[in-house]
Amino acid sequence: MNFLADHFLRTITALATILLLAGGMFTADANPQRGIPDNLLMFGGYGDAALVVDKEECSVSVYRKADFWKLESKYPCSSGKKNGDKQHAGDERTPNGIYRFIRAWNDKQLQRQYGTTTAKLYGSGALVTDYPNFLDFIYYRKTGNGIWLHGTRAEEPVATRGCVSVRNDDLLLLRNQVVMQRTPMLVEETVHYLSKSELAAGRDRILDFLERWRSSWEAGRNDEYLSLYSKDFLTRRFNYKRWVQHKTRVNQTNKRRHVRIHPLSILKANGYIEVILTQDYESSRLNSYGLKALYLRKHEDGTYRILTETWKDLPPKQFTALNRWTQ
16 A cells, blocks of 8 residues: 555544544534535534635635534635646645645744744644545646645735645634544635535435445445446556456455445535445455545536545454444
8 A cells, every 4th residue: 555545544544533532423504694515514523623715715614513513713814826726736726625634833843844934934833734635646646745724924824835824823723623634624616505404415415325335235236336436436456447347256256245334424525525434344255344435526417426435444343433433
């Protein structure tokens, strides 16, 4: 497994473990006037936060989970000097997608690491994201690194080479609202809002898709199961053609399958949906328990297809505990 894939799997494992500690899952409203960002289909437990960046509006919004999603705070921000989604190193664009924070720097740490002159560019500190994430790297072949949420060298945020910048005082507030490897930052050119019922309907469509994927796999309806994968499917090992050959061979060999899944998180950004779930697979030849991430894209006909997926084995005790707390 390469470094990026291993890092991503460690991140979602940490996320799933912390979701376990947080308790149950909720999907809910933010405010009756504007609605809820359509990114927040299903995530977290009571008290969890999610950051939503609207590049067109130049804002970072923090939504906090209570009985419903609540808009806790909102900060002005700047992003890359050029509009659009980041594609490669040096293009001065901010990437759109779903990211998590992997490290926090304060101003003193930045000075020690990068020197006083460079550190001044980031003001009061920085929160380091995991860009490029697994989908960026494997599917979209994006390059570059060092995408941060950071302070500013001026009183107000200034355009960056690809990061998201906020006022220095606001960065200090955000630092206290973020939990490493757990709090997602969802970045969009323009954020779209839904009512509570619309968001629930969108979540239920994804859950219906997941049940069709699970049941067709378990029942051996191989053609239906494979039809749920995009013709553009890609992993480190497989393109769509090789995936079909591989799964057909495996499904013919492994009889008496039982597949159980428990979705933990469903988030949307940049035209794709990230689903993190636990999976319990039993068959005549193989038993496995672990954490899976599926990336879905909606097609023109309104149906979803899987673009890529990842898998990590979990120890039985951790797997059982996750399922017990997220049912």
